[in-house]
Amino acid sequence: MMRPVVNKSPMPGFGLGMGITLTLLSLVVLLPIAALLVKGAGLGLAGLWAVASGERVVASLALSFRLSLIAALFNLVFGVLLAWVLSRYRFPGRRLLDAAVDLPFALPTAVAGIALTALYAPNGVFGSLAKTFGARIAYTEWGILIALIFVGLPFVTRTVQPVVEEIEREVEEASATLGASRLYTLRRVIMPMLAPAALTGFALALARSVGEYGSVIFIAGNIPMKTEIAPLLIVIRLEEFDYNGAAAIGIAMLTISFTLLLAINAVQVWTRRRIGYV
Amino acid sequence: MSDVSFTRSEVRPAYRKAADETPLVKAVLVLLVVAVLAVLLFAPLLAVFAEALADGLGASLAALSQPEARSAIWLTLAVTGVAVPMNAIFGIAAAWTITKFDFRGKALLLTLIDLPFSVSPVVAGLCLVLLLGANSSLGGWLVASGVPVIFALPGIILATMFVTFPFVARELVPVMIEQGKAEEEAALTLGAGGWRVFRTVTLPNIRWALLYGVLLCNARAMGEFGAVAVVSGKIRGETATMPITIEMMYNEYLSVAAFSMAALLALLALVTLVLKSLLEWRYADQLSASARH
Numbered sequence: 001m002m003r004p005v006v007n008k009s010p011m012p013g014f015g016l017g018m019g020i021t022l023t024l025l026s027l028v029v030l031l032p033i034a035a036l037l038v039k040g041a042g043l044g045l046a047g048l049w050a051v052a053s054g055e056r057v058v059a060s061l062a063l064s065f066r067l068s069l070i071a072a073l074f075n076l077v078f079g080v081l082l083a084w085v086l087s088r089y090r091f092p093g094r095r096l097l098d099a100a101v102d103l104p105f106a107l108p109t110a111v112a113g114i115a116l117t118a119l120y121a122p123n124g125v126f127g128s129l130a131k132t133f134g135a136r137i138a139y140t141e142w143g144i145l146i147a148l149i150f151v152g153l154p155f156v157t158r159t160v161q162p163v164v165e166e167i168e169r170e171v172e173e174a175s176a177t178l179g180a181s182r183l184y185t186l187r188r189v190i191m192p193m194l195a196p197a198a199l200t201g202f203a204l205a206l207a208r209s210v211g212e213y214g215s216v217i218f219i220a221g222n223i224p225m226k227t228e229i230a231p232l233l234i235v236i237r238l239e240e241f242d243y244n245g246a247a248a249i250g251i252a253m254l255t256i257s258f259t260l261l262l263a264i265n266a267v268q269v270w271t272r273r274r275i276g277y278v
Numbered sequence: 279m280s281d282v283s284f285t286r287s288e289v290r291p292a293y294r295k296a297a298d299e300t301p302l303v304k305a306v307l308v309l310l311v312v313a314v315l316a317v318l319l320f321a322p323l324l325a326v327f328a329e330a331l332a333d334g335l336g337a338s339l340a341a342l343s344q345p346e347a348r349s350a351i352w353l354t355l356a357v358t359g360v361a362v363p364m365n366a367i368f369g370i371a372a373a374w375t376i377t378k379f380d381f382r383g384k385a386l387l388l389t390l391i392d393l394p395f396s397v398s399p400v401v402a403g404l405c406l407v408l409l410l411g412a413n414s415s416l417g418g419w420l421v422a423s424g425v426p427v428i429f430a431l432p433g434i435i436l437a438t439m440f441v442t443f444p445f446v447a448r449e450l451v452p453v454m455i456e457q458g459k460a461e462e463e464a465a466l467t468l469g470a471g472g473w474r475v476f477r478t479v480t481l482p483n484i485r486w487a488l489l490y491g492v493l494l495c496n497a498r499a500m501g502e503f504g505a506v507a508v509v510s511g512k513i514r515g516e517t518a519t520m521p522i523t524i525e526m527m528y529n530e531y532l533s534v535a536a537f538s539m540a541a542l543l544a545l546l547a548l549v550t551l552v553l554k555s556l557l558e559w560r561y562a563d564q565l566s567a568s569a570r571h
Binding site for chain 2 (some may be wrong): 010012013078099153162211213246
């Protein structure tokens, strides 16, 4: 027998709640996204490809996704370490540090952008330090990478932290009693338990970095073909009233993002199947 | 083998050592984490205030009282004043529908609510321009009827709502799932009407989670840049929100003015973090699991 669309319930407010939910969801999110897809459909696959395979577009997409992947990988490793330190160790200032991890969520991206630029520009505190070693950070890929690491910092920590707190010490003790070294226990017992949550955080950080605009454009220098990220190219196309070009880049970004997220999701399912739910 | 374990128990290492890192490893890891966070998080925060106060407090307050700055502050307050309550209403409605009823397509609905998290803010702005911009059919009609949306206040509100859309719902759904619906059902059995059940049973149960979601939603709404940059048109004194004004001032080399306004937003971020930590600390049991740590 088919499941009914809505199970009967004495609880009131289904119509009103669903009404508000679907109306706002459609008006604010779904209709605008549909407008983008309709525009893309109007261009056709050939038209989309013609724009998206342009030299400057490919360069910006490659830059955005390559640097976002590196930043998310850094945040994956550092985020797990941070989650571990914050929930396992007791040291003065731990609460402050714990609260500060969310700063990138709370600090507006434009503020982060100009602050990072002030620090890493050749006359800034860190920038001048780098200059003595003959290196440049702001207005190069390194600057973009730092901005992307900044915005993606909290995700892995925040998804992994609750899991670390749930781990029962007995499991680690059992492993130690059976002769495993601490490193072996971390690698074979702890890491598999943290992996699914860490991957979720990785995916969130990646999605956030790929689309990031505010914190990057100030520090990037925005040189076409070199330090021009894909979201900036969309803005440039819009300012030129090239709506087709902007839409094609937007669709390319969405397509690559969702493919990556699906792939990460598949890895997650695979790890869960291998180690079971924890 | 038994010999080895015998000697071990005689040496009697400190209890729990087996499932713990050595003090040296701990110290190194703590120092490493503190150092990285100092460079990545605390340094930029300090830089904002240092640059804002470069010419003294007077100069930065004077910059904030310029008409351009004041209109940006009012615009940002107006935008969040509409966008955040709207998203709170959406969040409550969505969480009520999802957690109190059983219907087909629930997983799809949850995915769609989360969608804005995986869409770039710039792409969100682009979507709105394509739907409502002057050269689309709908947008053309809106402009002709005298209610332009893009490059005007409604567009900025819509863009802000788009990027902050999931915040409240995401916080409420897990909390309300955990709380179940037994209390509401009891109230219904005792003869309370729908609104009364919501006001006297549900709302008190979810108030801290709601506040938590609204807090995060508000912080993001006041600081949103990418999506607003696309739809605002950046008209001075009219459609330039605080973050947009920061960009314009920064590009004009008005460093103190730009950083003063940035410092104002950074203060807001700090207040948000303090309130958030207080909520997590005081009402941990009434927030969703992701909010407790």
